[in-house]
Amino acid sequence: MKKNRTFCAYCGSRLVVQDIEGKNRDYCGSCHSIFYENPLPVACAIVANKKREILLVKRAKDPYRDMWCLPIGFAETGEEVQNAALRELKEETGVDGSIVRLIDVDTVDNYFYGSLAIVTYEIRMTGGVVAPGDDASDAGFFPIKELPPLAWSSNEKALKIYVEIYRDNWSMIDSFTKLFPESHTLESIPAVNEQRRFLSDILIQVIDKHIDHISAKWNSDLIKGFPNLAPHLVILTDLHRNSLKGIQFWLKRGIDTLGVEEFIEAGLILKKKNIPLPDILSVMALSRKALWTYIMSQGILTSPLEVYTALEINNRIIFFYDKINYFLTKGYFS
Numbered sequence: 548m549k550k551n552r553t554f555c556a557y558c559g560s561r562l563v564v565q566d567i568e569g570k571n572r573d574y575c576g577s578c579h580s581i582f583y584e585n586p587l588p589v590a591c592a593i594v595a596n597k598k599r600e601i602l603l604v605k606r607a608k609d610p611y612r613d614m615w616c617l618p619i620g621f622a623e624t625g626e627e628v629q630n631a632a633l634r635e636l637k638e639e640t641g642v643d644g645s646i647v648r649l650i651d652v653d654t655v656d657n658y659f660y661g662s663l664a665i666v667t668y669e670i671r672m673t674g675g676v677v678a679p680g681d682d683a684s685d686a687g688f689f690p691i692k693e694l695p696p697l698a699w700s701s702n703e704k705a706l707k708i709y710v711e712i713y714r715d716n717w718s719m720i721d722s723f724t725k726l727f728p729e730s731h732t733l734e735s736i737p738a739v740n741e742q743r744r745f746l747s748d749i750l751i752q753v754i755d756k757h758i759d760h761i762s763a764k765w766n767s768d769l770i771k772g773f774p775n776l777a778p779h780l781v782i783l784t785d786l787h788r789n790s791l792k793g794i795q796f797w798l799k800r801g802i803d804t805l806g807v808e809e810f811i812e813a814g815l816i817l818k819k820k821n822i823p824l825p826d827i828l829s830v831m832a833l834s835r836k837a838l839w840t841y842i843m844s845q846g847i848l849t850s851p852l853e854v855y856t857a858l859e860i861n862n863r864i865i866f867f868y869d870k871i872n873y874f875l876t877k878g879y880f881s
């Protein structure tokens with residue numbers, strides 16, 4: 548365990564323990580030095596590969612010999628903690644890396660080392676070959692769901708935070724690759740602040756690829772609910788498809804750039820064909836319903852963040868259809 552201090556480092560006198568500022572501290576009665584206990588900074592690295600496996604090292608020395616842990620070691624005086632994490636990573640695993648982000652700072656009282664401040668970074672592997680180095684008897688990647696027991700509880704805590712940060716991204720990527728298995732564009736994980744844009748991209752592609760499915764559903768709903776509109780199916784199908792294309796456009800660029808002229812014109816044409824306005828609005832409601840039902844039926848929006856983001860996007864889709872309805876009506880009465 549951590550050794551106790553017996554003599555003053557400055558004058559060599561025997562120390563006593565005194566209550567100073569509310570804590571028991573080593574105190575030298577001869578030169579009046581107080582010895583404060585400060586946590587030692589420890590730098591730690593989370594490195595994941597593209598298969599979501601985590602790089603671990605097997606400890607060659609006590610304490611915790613033969614147990615696995617994240618690459619970890621003491622920062623030295625004058626050394627940035629970030630650089631200590633990169634250095635320990637290189638020394639213990641042979642891996643070169645660059646800092647992605649701070650994941651966790653944990654202060655612990657360790658039986659062997661005393662008080663520690665463990666600073667864990669996410670690090671992207673940029674080079675090197677995995678091979679055990681200093682203080683490690685083995686090194687390798689482990690599936691994040693099948694990690695061995697780790698030597699440090701702080702490692703477990705930091706990994707839990709790491710998983711929290713990425714879980715939603717991973718589930719989106721899984722949905723995406725399930726929907727578009729041919730896609731090879733998802734080598735890297737999108738940043739957390741890009742999730743919304745990422746989900747928009749998914750929706751744009753769903754419409755792109757499945758517009759016929761969505762339209763078939765809309766078509767059957769229409770025939771069933773409004774048999775009187777059957778003679779106008781061609782023009783109404785155009786309207787429905789143009790609405791979906793408008794949504795894609797809007798998801799890409801924003802509502803302000805939407806071309807509304809075609810909807811005003813469509814309203815005018817529908818009026819000339821004597822189609823009652825309530826029927827037209829019902830056709831649009833069926834269009835919106837077909838789109839949303841299709842998106843939900845794909846099972847791509849399952850995590851809490853996806854559902855939250857999806858609801859937000861659904862609100863905007865509603866807003867968008869309202870906008871189309873407004874311009875249709877405007878054209879209708881023009």
Ligand SMILES: [Zn+2]
Nearest residue numbers: 555558575578
């Ligand atoms: Zn002294």
